[in-house]
Amino acid sequence: MAEAWIHEPRVTLLAVTQFTPPSHIEWETDTDNPAQQLIEFAGRLCYRSFHNPSGRANAEYIGHLLAQGHLSVIEHASASFLIEGISRSCSHEIVRHRHFSYSQVSQRFVNEAEARMVLPPALEGDPEAQAIAESVTRASKEAYARLVERLRARYAHVDDPSLRRKLARQAARSVLPNATETALVMTGNFRAWRHFVRMRASEHAEAEIRRVAIAVLKILQEQAPAVFGDFTIRRHDDGSEVAEPGYAYE
Amino acid sequence: MAEAWIHEPRVTLLAVTQFTPPSHIEWETDTDNPAQQLIEFAGRLCYRSFHNPSGRANAEYIGHLLAQGHLSVIEHASASFLIEGISRSCSHEIVRHRHFSYSQVSQRFVNEAEARMVLPPALEGDPEAQAIAESVTRASKEAYARLVERLRARYAHVDDPSLRRKLARQAARSVLPNATETALVMTGNFRAWRHFVRMRASEHAEAEIRRVAIAVLKILQEQAPAVFGDFTIRRHDDGSEVAEPGYAYE
Amino acid sequence: MAEAWIHEPRVTLLAVTQFTPPSHIEWETDTDNPAQQLIEFAGRLCYRSFHNPSGRANAEYIGHLLAQGHLSVIEHASASFLIEGISRSCSHEIVRHRHFSYSQVSQRFVNEAEARMVLPPALEGDPEAQAIAESVTRASKEAYARLVERLRARYAHVDDPSLRRKLARQAARSVLPNATETALVMTGNFRAWRHFVRMRASEHAEAEIRRVAIAVLKILQEQAPAVFGDFTIRRHDDGSEVAEPGYAYE
């Protein structure tokens, strides 16, 4: 029976900034988008310009910030995502981004004997390559299960059963492949997300992480169009999606 | 007529994390506090323990994270505050904290001729000291106004009136005192706020920033009691409030 | 007698990265600049390209990193500066940069009765404006001294003399002007310094911090020409210096 490969990451929005305007400050804006309201509010505080002397709409105001490179203002808004169905090589690239907070499934603690595998995009439509990959990832999981069993016996003297499991699993995981599925919660402010998308939705990015970045971008474009609307998504030569920002500053 | 001193900072919550649990994951918790839900959700993902094998309530679960020092999990929740009525010496201390985002009233752009002054807590109840301070802060604002006038004349050749104002104000501000009021929007995750409160609500902190930290703490204890409830607020010898955390880890 | 204004910041290099190549790795480069050696070494590790397949000189190699935006590699090198003769308004802007480490003279602890004042660049050559500023900054220091005296009397019940001084000084400083001199040690990696110089040596930057950024840049261009050589320093309309980078990425 064929391995049930994972073909696509699953990206789910968990949280995005809400905003309660302070009742003691007189201020009006033309959007009901809370994250964009907070950004405009914070920006206007710097200049005490709540009376909107230039008569800008919220989207214009934020566009101006992005165009001028006043990006610290968009840091007040943030978003959290649940990212599932990605490989451990993809998560290794993701967690290199240092301006985010992460909570990731731990291979030291979780039993990976039934872990699913993520198919690299480049293997789509190539049954022979998939067969090569499937055969060895299956063998890896079997070896993992055998090692866990041996190591739990070896650590039989450890009284605490959860410590015993941890000692066995953290060593046995060494034979698991990069393709092994992982999941994480990833939180960051809008400036960090703009940087992530710029780097990882680009055509130079690796194919799997690019899918994550595109999925994140699509959600953020819905959630805060004034902050992410300048990114254009287009088809690459190979049919995959890539995105590029309209504004240069980071 | 006496200067209308500012006696207390004003701290207003602008935003705190909301949470939408993903519909495809089966999970129940006993709190309806959204920030605490997100924290528990992220923590449980690491161990794939959504079935709650230890039968912990949400507050217990978070208490366990704090006690063990697993503080990265509380980073998924964040809060934004509007902080008004603080002096520039206080804001100079505040912005030294590098894990926050700030938007602050700019003395390069804003007209400070009518700026209010913040009374240092130690001058409360000492009319003579207040008179000394008032006399010189008033003289400083007058000197500021005269310098702005001279400099705008000096920069008469600059066509753009807003640039001309900026050039005048950014130089004239040099005579404004530390007591000059400022305001800022300050955003950070719960781990950063715990660190801020630990450092700045302590008895060793400067009196004005301590008031800010105590005001922040009181709001966060309402908003996320499981995350900030271990801090105890007490009266210091001099009648002011100080706070100390129950958990040691940062 | 005229106040002895400070006219220029003083920027002194305290430390810059040294490098010991590991004896077990065969590798040659054409520079004896240690910071640039470390950067090339770290970059080559990523591709296991110590044999230099493209035959690039060190400066070319680093230029390629900067042009491609592979800026994380230049983070391995860092520099520390002693920055003296700047105002407290300037230091307030400086410490907003969150990727640096700072140690700054504390107005809570140090006696500022004899503090010197920093002349805003825009007041150069304007004796009348200087007279306005001098008169009020002198009055501020006198008020400071009187407040310290009163507060030390008020805190006579505090046994610890250094605590008593701190309580007095941290309140009395509220009347000191932005022009008051401060000094700090500032440490950051080369990526952070490139960002600082880009933002603060630009023509849009405030005049005093621009002088700091230009002074830092001149030293770093000597210390690591391959990393900072793309910045061009030119005269602005008003005779002051501004700088712009050759490479776009941050």
Place this chain on the structure above:
Amino acid sequence: MAEAWIHEPRVTLLAVTQFTPPSHIEWETDTDNPAQQLIEFAGRLCYRSFHNPSGRANAEYIGHLLAQGHLSVIEHASASFLIEGISRSCSHEIVRHRHFSYSQVSQRFVNEAEARMVLPPALEGDPEAQAIAESVTRASKEAYARLVERLRARYAHVDDPSLRRKLARQAARSVLPNATETALVMTGNFRAWRHFVRMRASEHAEAEIRRVAIAVLKILQEQAPAVFGDFTIRRHDDGSEVAEPGYAYE
């Protein structure tokens, strides 16, 4: 023939802070350790206490900073290490630390067909477990080589040979195991290193990363004894080394 397992990480110091005291400041200290000199210098600047009113030796002075939790001062000193002979699961844990700079061997670019494997410490002295692991890691590398070959054929239409290699390798790496050796250059300041060692040399840390942390600690204790000397290294029940700090603050 048996796989040549890697049994230990190799940790090599590449760089540590040097210091040039500014000639215009009168100051003496009793150490010739440059990193410790810089730390004392920066600390003394905050209080303008270059005359050493308490008569403290350098090591005492730094011990006092650590005891009081004034840890920002030790951030001025930094160290870079080359870390080799670690597994990809170990590097995945390492790069979660966000206050460091990293340059790591890229599996997207480098040919891993001859990659060596890191033996998990728990498999030492268990030839049967090693045989299980060896058999499957060898199969993984063979599958990797076959996939690279197929994918380079599939990407034959890509003109640029280095892009073609990258496309093949970044997909084929999905079958490589966690045990695959990697190497990285890791740079951070002394505060970040103290945190890393505290977390990763503890008895709760995973066995392989603990070895890295202990090796780093031993070098830093030589390089800057006043900053790292409070850590005590001892033997754990299982014969491995663990370390604990003497000072509580982070």
